[in-house]
Amino acid sequence: MLKRDKMLFISTCLLIISGVIFATDRLENYRNIEQAQVWQAIFAPSANPKWPLQGIYLIAGGDIMLSRNIGYYNKREGYDRIFWSWKYNPIIDFQSCTSENCLLFFNLESPFHPKDNDIQMWGFTFRANTGNIEVLRQLRNPETHPAWDTSQSLPLVVSLANNHLVNGWYVWLDTTMDLLHWYGIGYVWAGILPEEAGQIYQIIIGNIHICLQAYSYEGRENLRVWWGLITRNPLNEAQMKTDLEEMKKIWCDMKILAPHRGREYKIDPTKAQIQLAHNLIDSGADLILGWHSHIPSKIEKYNGKYIFYSLGNFIFDQEWWKTASGREFDYIYDYKLQRKTVPTYIAMMAGFQLIKQWSGVQIILDDLHFDTVSKGIHEKLDEETSKSLRELLLDA
Numbered sequence: 001m002l003k004r005d006k007m008l009f010i011s012t013c014l015l016i017i018s019g020v021i022f023a024t025d026r027l028e029n030y031r032n033i034e035q036a037q038v039w040q041a042i043f044a045p046s047a048n049p050k051w052p053l054q055g056i057y058l059i060a061g062g063d064i065m066l067s068r069n070i071g072y073y074n075k076r077e078g079y080d081r082i083f084w085s086w087k088y089n090p091i092i093d094f095q096s097c098t099s100e101n102c103l104l105f106f107n108l109e110s111p112f113h114p115k116d117n118d119i120q121m122w123g124f125t126f127r128a129n130t131g132n133i134e135v136l137r138q139l140r141n142p143e144t145h146p147a148w149d150t151s152q153s154l155p156l157v158v159s160l161a162n163n164h165l166v167n168g169w170y171v172w173l174d175t176t177m178d179l180l181h182w183y184g185i186g187y188v189w190a191g192i193l194p195e196e197a198g199q200i201y202q203i204i205i206g207n208i209h210i211c212l213q214a215y216s217y218e219g220r221e222n223l224r225v226w227w228g229l230i231t232r233n234p235l236n237e238a239q240m241k242t243d244l245e246e247m248k249k250i251w252c253d254m255k256i257l258a259p260h261r262g263r264e265y266k267i268d269p270t271k272a273q274i275q276l277a278h279n280l281i282d283s284g285a286d287l288i289l290g291w292h293s294h295i296p297s298k299i300e301k302y303n304g305k306y307i308f309y310s311l312g313n314f315i316f317d318q319e320w321w322k323t324a325s326g327r328e329f330d331y332i333y334d335y336k337l338q339r340k341t342v343p344t345y346i347a348m349m350a351g352f353q354l355i356k357q358w359s360g361v362q363i364i365l366d367d368l369h370f371d372t373v374s375k376g377i378h379e380k381l382d383e384e385t386s387k388s389l390r391e392l393l394l395d396a
Helices: 002-040 068-077 130-139 165-182 237-249 271-282 319-323 383-394
Strands: 055-064 102-108 156-159 186-188 201-205 208-216 221-224 228-232 254-260 287-289 299-302 305-308 313-315 332-334 339-341 346-357 360-374 377-380
Touching: 068 130, 102 130, 102 201, 102 208, 102 254, 130 156, 130 165, 165 186, 186 201, 186 208, 208 237, 208 346, 237 254, 237 271, 254 271, 271 287, 271 299, 271 305, 305 360, 313 346, 313 360, 332 383, 346 383, 360 383
Parallel strands: 055 102, 055 313, 102 156, 156 186, 208 254, 254 287, 287 305
Antiparallel strands: 055 346, 201 208, 221 228, 299 305, 332 339, 346 360, 360 377
């Protein structure tokens, strides 16, 4: 028995030491890769731009969840079912966006995992089949260009700082980060070590240096003995202000923070959300883009800067909430359905013109775009409901 305990102790120590060595190597490799990405992600403005040469275009959208029912249909009908063939990619409606002057930013709610959760049932474990990477690849190609034609692909960055990060355990970390890196999709931020999660994502498009960082209300370190360490950036105001100071030091023209927090199925933010967002704008943030509510939430302009408290869902299987009842949910009126609904099935995207001037970058909210989503498939929301929703959200 003593010999067995001794062997178990030695094996455990070796495992921990190996994990530390692996994590250190991973961080060093990550730093080298990230530095290369910064310089490789330099895109020239279009030769025939639709607006000034010093401007670029940013499209921000909500939660992308590729597991559960969405994953089930994708696996059964093919991973090109959402955006390609006869399907509709809403990015194409943002006509100012081209592969040379545009950046996409969404929240990836489902980690990729070899053991997916692509089943027709409700639950809170989101593990997406690795084949669903095609959905992100095709999202970047609103025209009919094949996904492998990267010259036509729009730069895409996804946030990984959300409460479903650990659904895939440690295997998620390797699988998701490797897939995103392999297909040239940027991500902010989670990692093995806090230093890795805390790295600011940088991308230069045209002559605008954009910096992004994301945070989760469930941000913390999760030590799994057999899988390793997983870290998410916490919603810590002091740390967020420190990140803004770092962005200033590295001469970021555009400083974007993305907090994952708030009340689910609520249009109005909490007082704490409002105070935090205002404090961050006062500390130098240029744009706040939030997630977590699963419905589009209020949009505020504070001191000349936009705050999106939640962009809601972009691809999700929550269309069953259309007939939900309960005082805990917020409703809108759907003119096409002729009834009040909880708008979890409505995808909102915001299009911004970013124009570099001597005084800084001017941010113009160019368009709010609304779709209905069923089984992951997008269709344009009717004009009357779109107008009503736009007025509701902008009345902050």
